[in-house]
Amino acid sequence: MQPTIRQLEVFLAVARAGSFRRAAEALHLSQPALSQHIGDLERGLGARLLDRQRRKVLVTEAGRILEDHAQRVFTALAGAREAIAELDGVGRGSLVVGASTTPGIYVLPAVIAAFEREYPRVSVSLRLGNSRVIEEQVRANELDLGMVGGHGLRAGEECLTAGLLDELILIVSPEHAWTAHRSVSPARLGRERLLTREEGSATRQVTERALQLAGVKIDRTLELGHTEAIKQAVMAGLGVAFVSVYAVRGELDTGRLRHVRVQGIRIRRHFHVIHNEGRVLTARAQAFLVTLQATRDGSSHKTRGRHAAE
Secondary structure, three states, X not given: OOOOHHHHHHHHHHHHHOOHHHHHHHHOOOHHHHHHHHHHHHHHHOOOOEEEOOOOEEEOXXXXXXXXXXXXXXXXXXXXXXXXXXXXXXXXXXEEEEEOHHHHHHOHHHHHHHHHHHXXXXXXXXXXXXXXXXXXXXHOOOOOEEEEEOOOOOOOEEEEEOOOEEEEEEEEOOOOHHHHOOEEOHHHHHOOEEEEOOOOOHHHHHHHHHHHHOOOOOOEEEEOOOHHHHHHHHHOOOOEEEEXXXXXXXXXXXXXXXXXXXXXXXXXXXXXXXXXXXXXXXXXXXXXXXXXXHHHHHHHHHHHHHHHHO
């Protein structure tokens, strides 16, 4: 007996929740009905898919194989629905975009505003998380597009464009002694407390890699879970930090933060746009990429002009 779509849906819900009760609640099913679906699926495939323990449910080796294939089935079905809906072009509908913190807060709002002016009948939602979270949501087919920084492709992902060029710069408080110098040595940087993002942040990964290549060993760090928290902490004199130039334009213009160059170190990256490689790229997503490209071209001219002035 071939598995049904409903059986696969129930199985994935249990596998993700690790609990029959939570899966039943999420699907609005009774637990006996949910157990019946799982039992029929296991008998039809002739394999035990879930290991039912006292407090949690674990996926067996056979279950992990089915989980991968089931996810592909639902990705293909979503793609088919989208392809049919796209027969009339961009038209109307929704677009779900995910982004890591820096592009999500400081770059994409302007892009979304421009896109909605061009396509007012398309509703765009933006979900934020660090790069690791956005990558997971792309692979789980929860996003039409994801935008992350300093990204290396993983299984199930496809890079669509390099997006915008970003630079991570060292910021200090206006009262910091380094503001009297045009630049500081890597050795002096190593003696300062460096404020960093959490694990899973692309900003942290790119910064750590650049400092390691430059031979800079940081003795003291303070981990903060958001760029805005890091900016406030630098203003308060708690340390120094590398952040995206997009994140501190206002503070640099008003003098609330200062940019200090580090000799021999310049950290650049691209914000990459990724999507699920098994999913059809809709006309709405393609139109959004065109809007992003136009924004990128406009921003690059402004950025070059600003650096030239400096």
